[in-house]
Amino acid sequence: MTTTADPAVESPGYSVKDFIDAAQLKKDMSFSPNDIDTAMMEQASMFTHYGMLHADAMRQVDTIKLLLENTEAAVYKLIRDKMVEDGDKFTEALLEKSVARHTRVIQMKKALNQAKRIESIGKIAVEGFRHRRDMLIQQGVKMREEMKGELRVAERNAHADAMDAQKQSVLDRVATRNAA
Numbered sequence: 421m422t423t424t425a426d427p428a429v430e431s432p433g434y435s436v437k438d439f440i441d442a443a444q445l446k447k448d449m450s451f452s453p454n455d456i457d458t459a460m461m462e463q464a465s466m467f468t469h470y471g472m473l474h475a476d477a478m479r480q481v482d483t484i485k486l487l488l489e490n491t492e493a494a495v496y497k498l499i500r501d502k503m504v505e506d507g508d509k510f511t512e513a514l515l516e517k518s519v520a521r522h523t524r525v526i527q528m529k530k531a532l533n534q535a536k537r538i539e540s541i542g543k544i545a546v547e548g549f550r551h552r553r554d555m556l557i558q559q560g561v562k563m564r565e566e567m568k569g570e571l572r573v574a575e576r577n578a579h580a581d582a583m584d585a586q587k588q589s590v591l592d593r594v595a596t597r598n599a600a
Contacts, residue, residue, distance in 0.1 A: 434483075434487055434528070434531055435531075436480065436534045437476075437480060437538075438538055439476050439480075439538060439542060440470070440477075440541050440542055445470070445541075445548075448466050448470075449549070449552055451552070453559055453563070456559055456560060456563065459556055460556050460560070463552065463553055466549060467546070467549040470542065470545040471546050473542050473545070474543055474545065474546050476542075477535070477539040477541070480535045480538070480539070481532070481536055484528065484531050484532045484535045485532060487528060487531075488525070488531075488532055491525055492525055492528075495522045495524060495525055496516075499515060499518045499519060500515055
């Protein structure tokens with residue numbers, strides 16, 4: 421036989437899970453222009469990973485909201501029944517204020533606030549990976565342009581070296597003819 425505990429009396433049983441490690445997020449967000457190929461290959465999987473963590477954080481917020489509503493209802497009933505039993509007069513406003521001050525409700529509201537903070541971090545992480553993707557694309561364009569420039573310079577140098585070699589060859593032939 422299973423019994424359901426009264427949320428108004430039961431000790432807080434919900435611990436908020438922090439899905440995103442800030443140090444790991446910072447590490448995952450960074451990349452080196454020297455290893456841009458690896459960063460580009462890992463971008464989609466990291467974006468997906470942090471997107472899933474954000475979805476988990478959103479689910480956690482929704483779960484805590486449901487638990488908070490359930491807790492408020494149970495505390496409301498508990499306080500109302502106690503006031504009726506004691507013969508105290510009460511109003512809806514008094515009951516709602518009493519519910520809002522109840523320790524179990526306050527704990528659930530704190531848990532909800534913490535879960536919302538974690539959800540915000542997840543949202544920021546996902547947005548950060550969008551910016552990272554844009555930076556990777558711009559870095560790739562920049563490197564491609566630099567390589568084009570380097571190739572043009574190398575081509576000009578090779579052409580100048582070839583011209584110098586031809587000039588030297590012609591001068592050597594002329595000198596050989598004049599010497600003979």
